[in-house]
Amino acid sequence: MWFKHLQLYRLLDEQDWSLDQLTQALDPWRFTPVTETQARRVGWAAPAGRHGDQLVHEIQGHRLMTLLRQERLxxxxxxxxTLEERVEALTxxxxxPPGRKDKLVLKERIVEELLPRAFTRTSRTDLWWDTKRRLIGINASSAKRAEEILDVLRESLGSLKVIPLAPQTPAGRTMTTWLTDPTTRPEGMVLGDQIELRAKGDDGILRARSIDPDGEEVRMSLDVGRQASKLALNIEEQMTLVLQEDMSIKSIRFADAVLKEIDDTDSDDNPVLQMETEFALxxxxxxxxxxxxxxxxGGEATPAPAAP
Structure with missing residues (x-):
């Protein structure tokens, strides 16, 4: 349940979807496994897995949804x-030798023959929808995978206006300032020991783990003009994370104080309640x-007005 990565989006839609409306919209897009002739299929699934059939869980304005993606390998x-063998035999x-078009036909036939015997791989992507803040967060390490689940949500709802969450000042510039001038670092945040510094040209990249952010190596890299593109942050009593210049959040680890709140709850005998408790926290x-x-x-960037 605990997100490891986070792609954040600002919801621009004016329509407020009730829980019932959302569930009804997702139901026709419920996940079903690939058939023998299908290479890939995606669809909505119950976040609780085999413990429940509910497609959307809502707790205090926070919604949890799950997309399954299954593909034949x-x-x-x-x-x-196989194509080379068939071409050789046909020749x-x-x-x-067969021409280009004949080879393409042979390749299509080979894929049709082998696909039913191919193994399948199923992956899960969770989506968090904060209805009060009008935020959508996706547990995905790449924007490409996050956009896939947004595309399915857009098809399910008919439309969905979202933009990546972005600050007024580029994150890389602010992270560079935090490294350069310790007095600018916000209260409640401590810089971690994972850093990536990029030069504007092709002058190399400094990637480092277990490094002192205030050490000589980092200072020298900043002095020659490198800018922060990744930076580990420790948000006190909340989590540690790696913030990237595109606002992707990676390597999330929740603080012990947060996890202890789960340990103090009595819901181990009810898997769905346990999942909802973890999700709410x-x-x-x-x-x-x-x-x-x-x-x-420095504050959120103002979204561009919609085209008339």
């Missing part, structure tokens, strides 16, 4: 090898963290 090397049979921390980050980064 058909290595391109296997297709290529020997007819006395001349996590969502509260994520929402608070998003607000604090925007404040520390």
């Amino acid at each position: 058909l290595p391109s090397a296997v297709v290529k090898e 020997a049979q007819q006395g001349y 996590m969502a509260h921390v994520l929402g608070d963290t998003a607000e604090r980050l925007m404040q520390w980064l």
